[in-house]
Amino acid sequence: MTLILRRIEQGDPEAHAQLLPLVYEELRRLAAAKMARESGGQTLQPTALVHEAWLRLGGDQQPVWGNRAHFFGAAAESMRRILIDNARRKRAQRHGGGVEKISADSTGFDLPDNIDTNDELLLLNDALDALAEHDARKAELVKQKYFAGLTLEEAAEVLEISHRTAKRDWAYARAWLFNEVQRLRAADKV
Template identity: 35%
Template structure:
């Protein structure tokens, strides 16, 4: 679906057209599934949060923003990237909190649990770095959200952020360099 069709359905749904809203919900859900599958296949971050869980939680948060707040497909992709980052980081924090136990009898962790805990800690670390990057260069931070947390392509990232393809590519390169320099 192109930008014009998405916006047309969005406008119609705001005018009370329930058929348009139902169509838009199906499209948004399908887009979220595609983005979540892509994100899960490209990034080794919380393996215990499945694609379906990521899609449902992201969808619930997106639906909570209300259709009146989504401007167009570009805005939706940008918002979805931010929400997926929040969902993944919230989930990682919850996993780490649960693993700390709060007075519950501690048991030895399995190799899988150790890996999950390490993935969750790495995700929180990346989120903290991204927050620092956001203070220095908000556009680079948005590009990282789109590429890393949602798995958007160069073209989709450029579309979501309203950038030219070359600018999105350059920002992704520069943001990765910044992150690499700050990983120490």
């Protein structure tokens, strides 16, 4: 993949056509993992999510990607934004959105395995945006692990950090998100 990305950067027109088949299955796997966490009423399918993400990334006119991590980071962000846009659309007043809470357990905040409502996804998105302002690397780790469906080891590799750093960042991000979600809930009730 790195070689194809370099060829794209150098202007090789055939390289663009070779990129999608190379990354399609991995993107589809990531989308399927993410969609498995969504509520049963989700109308978006993994294939549609991959296709929409591909188009948002530039389709056949891909921008210059620095490396594999850059590409998959952008893909994860694109998928997250598509899901958020979908949730916002569904939450619109004409669709009758309601407020639900994100689960927490006795050990602290745990990102839910399954998002029951669009409101939960939007609440988590707002908290994640705030985390990105506070610490971009930790927010990117959450995106890679939670939204792209990577394991902690895979996310560490993509982010080019050690597994120990990823574990430490993940623990910090969970605690930080818990506090931010609580703050957002309190602000929402006022």
